[in-house]
Amino acid sequence: MSMLEIQDLEVYYGAINAIKGISFNVEQGEIIALIGANGAGKTTILHTITGLVAAKHGSIRFNDKELTKTPAHKIVSMGMAHVPEGRRVFAQLSVYENLMLGAYTRKDKAEINESIERVYERFPRLKERRSQSAGTLSGGEQQMLAMGRALMSKPSIILMDEPSMGLSPLYVSEIFDIIQEINKSGTTVLLVEQNAKKALSIANRAYVLETGNIALSGDAHELMDNEQVKKAYLGE
């Protein structure tokens, strides 16, 4: 049994068929990359998994529980965190308050404090700026905050939607290092990326999405050598 298993998923926005019946799975401990052009449906898939968008058809099973019938706010406590596209930090709230909201479903105060310390260790910049309002952080800092906030729920799987978007090359490398660290510490990662090269270099397996369908899938390193992938996504 896979940790996350998606079957025949179809998603519509009104009459627009954004996801046209796709199936894929994520095993415990993996980094899975989901790559594809703009508008291919990557964000839609993540939103459907965490319940922000409703599926028209198909199933999403997480640790054998059906997510398509679970309200969005109940999913995080099942062990799934989502770092959404565009970060979506709470701009008016402080860094600390954002992190505490990440632990919204957790009860134990001492454990929450421990988690916050661990996030501060991973992202020292956030500690320095803990009382600054999130809206005034730089783009890269906001990305760190969005990740830290997701980690505050102690997820067993974390979905990340274009964490490298809009970041300078140095930051991009840093973010990808952090993703690998997060994975090494035992969290499964489902990574959506425009930066296909970077994503494939850290992923175990990958799926290539084309207008709502999975066009290619397989071992990440093998996909890097695939002529089609090279042409369309690696710019070679």
Added chain:
Amino acid sequence: MMSFVSYLVNGLSLGSIYALIALGYTMVYGIAKMLNFAHGDIIMVGGYAALITMATTWCPVWLAIVIAVVVCTVLGVVIEKVAYKPLRGAPPLAVLITAIGVSYLLQNVALLTQTANPKTFTSIAAGAPPFLLVFEGKAPLFFTAAADSPYGDLKPVLTISMETFLAIVVSIVIMVLLTLFINKTKAGKAMLACSEDKGAAQLMGINVNGTITLTFAIGSALAAVAAVLMCSTYPQITPYTGSMPGIKAFVAAVFGGIGSIPGAMIGGVLLGVIEQLSKAYISSQLSDAIVFLVLIIVLVVRPTGILGRKINEKV
């Protein structure tokens, strides 16, 4: 000079009531992103609820207030569930028209059951002596005009009725409590999160529907308190009692920056003061026009209102 202070105090008192109502508008707008035009009529229902319960012999004043608060809270939550929740995601205009419909519904139900004749509201502070300010020698002295007061025959320079006083004190207490609730509790933080980004709030595990319900409950409870304070100060009630204060409080919320809680408080108080001072020094007929004129000027200078801010989104 003292008459100015007296107008000012009355303005603060009226403004406090506006602020309580404006808080309901602004919180609902901030979180449900809709203008609940039925909010003013909740005040009217709260007024009748207090009036009817106080008219019974067994009901002490405090219980009447509690009952009014409960009635309004339940009404607010039911209205949200029945009329607004099914329209979540509908165009804003559809929601606005529904809210206006709910407003008329409440007024008409009140017309049917309570008739259009104004009823006299017994003040919750009925019989309580006013506060008087006298100068004995040089030192100012505040006291309540109890019958056996040794200052009873000095001429007071300032008289503040118990109702006026209560409106200010109760509103301050409520605003402090509300501010603490929003900023210090988990449910309050959830409200702030929902007002910024409902999707992201859900990803945190926040129940957005529950938070919206809570917002309507709090707003309606505040409206009930405002109703009791207002009807005690201006002791008459009709099915239309809520509409003008409702509109003024809406103006106050826009004035302060719609969606901003401190904005609603400041906007409400300022509006009350401006209204009372224009009544006193300019014209009592024109006071409402002046209030709206000030709103227009504020919005021309600062389109987001006094404390409203535009969120800088980073990509």
